[in-house]
Amino acid sequence: GAGVSQSPSNKVTEKGKDVELRCDPISGHTALYWYRQSLGQGLEFLIYFQGNSAPDKSGLPSDRFSAERTGGSVSTLTIQRTQQEDSAVYLCASSLGTLLSYNSPLHFGNGTRLTVT
């Protein structure tokens, strides 16, 4: 596949359960971003990985949210003890390099629609 792949595409979970969202970036892309898109809130930055550097976690809304990126490729976003306000579309994006060396735009996945009941 040529694009960013996210799974699952839809996830319905009960309040209080943990969920894991997966992102497969484009092969060779060193930068990986997680965003959350919800009504009225636009596109909210969550976390950013760049190569082997420590991730920028400044956007994570609470300590229930965490993310990791194994081997510089696949990333997993984990939400523990989900709440109804966590319901949103979670988007992953990757790019070839940092924006400093820029000529690579972000490539977005189609997102995971999370519904917490």
Next chain:
Amino acid sequence: AQSVTQLDSQVPVFEEAPVELRCNYSSSVSVYLFWYVQYPNQGLQLLLKYLSGSTLVESINGFEAEFNKSQTSFHLRKPSVHISDTAEYFCAVSEVGSQGNLIFGKGTKLSVKP
């Protein structure tokens, strides 16, 4: 830290009319600026970007944006819109010298009516 403000959440226009989608940013350092577009039921994609050089940048489908440092703005314009331009448009900023974190505005929904 940088931030982006898109003042208009929705902009309805008639086909062939001109349109301007406003974007203002806040940053203590130099920035890179972007516009992304999300068509209905599709993912986000890059529309145009400003990195350096000419302050006026253009996309392949007739949109243009001008970087105005004094007004800290990067408004998106098109002289004559089409029905197919109906989409949500997001302005984004990244600080020069940062690791590349990209911050988006809340988006503007452009609705083009016949």
